[in-house]
Amino acid sequence: MKLSADLKALQGRLGHEFSDPELLIRAVTHGSISSARGDNQRLEFLGDRVLGLVMAETLLAGDKTASEGQLAPRYNALVRKEACADVARQIDLGAALKLGRSEQLSGGRRKQALLGDAMEAVIAAVYLDAGVEAARAMILRLWGDRIDTVDEDARDPKTSLQEWAQARGMPPPRYEETARTGPDHAPEFTIRASLADGTSAEATAPSKRQAEQAAARTLLDGLA
Known part of the structure; x- marks a missing residue:
């Protein structure tokens, strides 16, 4: 299956070329649009868990003396919906989203919750397409400096x-x-x-x- 131009461009920004393009299409398909392929809700559920595992492992490896009380707010800052939406904006994920007319008219491509959910779905798509190492590499690349500076954002x-x-x-x-x-x-x-x-x-x-x-x-x- 061939990807549209906008999804090919998104692939480049993700740094991952899909063996199964159908996964990427589903990851960017919102529930507001009718699609035989289904929407991204189930992928979102999985992607949230993959992101959590990668961040938990990364934080543990990065600070071997930190207590659970120190690690928890850092973890929450990195996996919360706001962080996912920020990364989605960074790669212009909104431009590639497949939305129903109502969501398009209501500014769905800019909505934080919708962008955060789609970012989690994309993580799951990469995981299913190429495994946890590919997902980890993409997450660490896209989250980048956020991980090193997380203490600045960890406190609510x-x-x-x-x-x-x-x-x-x-x-x-x-x-x-x-x-x-x-x-x-x-x-x-x-x-x-x-x-x-x-x-x-x-x-x-x-x-x-x-x-x-x-x-x-x-x-x-x-x-x-």
């Missing part, structure tokens, strides 16, 4: 802010939605994070969770 900003407040006898921070803009299919949320002493910071992002995290990080940076 909301957790860190709450610990900062508790250490000073304050109640947990409050998060308030102060604005929502944009169309229904692509909203932008503005969240204010506030401490009991009146210190606050705002941030805007495509989801409430992202906006809360960004506001917490901004507030923490101001406290440092």
Whole structure:
């Protein structure tokens, strides 16, 4: 089977040429489009586990003295949906996605959850096509410096802010939605994070969770 031009280009960005191109086609096919080949949901399930195994092994090998408590937040930072979506944007995976009309019109090629799921599906496709070593090589290449600098991203900003407040006898921070803009299919949320002493910071992002995290990080940076 021949791949379309956009999938051939994606193959190059992945650094893996598929023996079974059908796997790549399925990996980029979203459930919003009718397809006899099926969509990428089952591949996503497998890819999440392959990514987890590779990252767990890599972190263990990279720091032989780290405790489980130190490794867990690093692991979570590398395998979370935001990280997968960032890698997907890096290789312009969105341009190759096969979406139904509704998803296309609602900006599906830019949606974080959709991109993260597709990245996991692509990992599974490489694993099924050529085995765990091929999947590992691709993951380590694409995640690249994220692995070396993971400590910078490993701490959840909301957790860190709450610990900062508790250490000073304050109640947990409050998060308030102060604005929502944009169309229904692509909203932008503005969240204010506030401490009991009146210190606050705002941030805007495509989801409430992202906006809360960004506001917490901004507030923490101001406290440092």
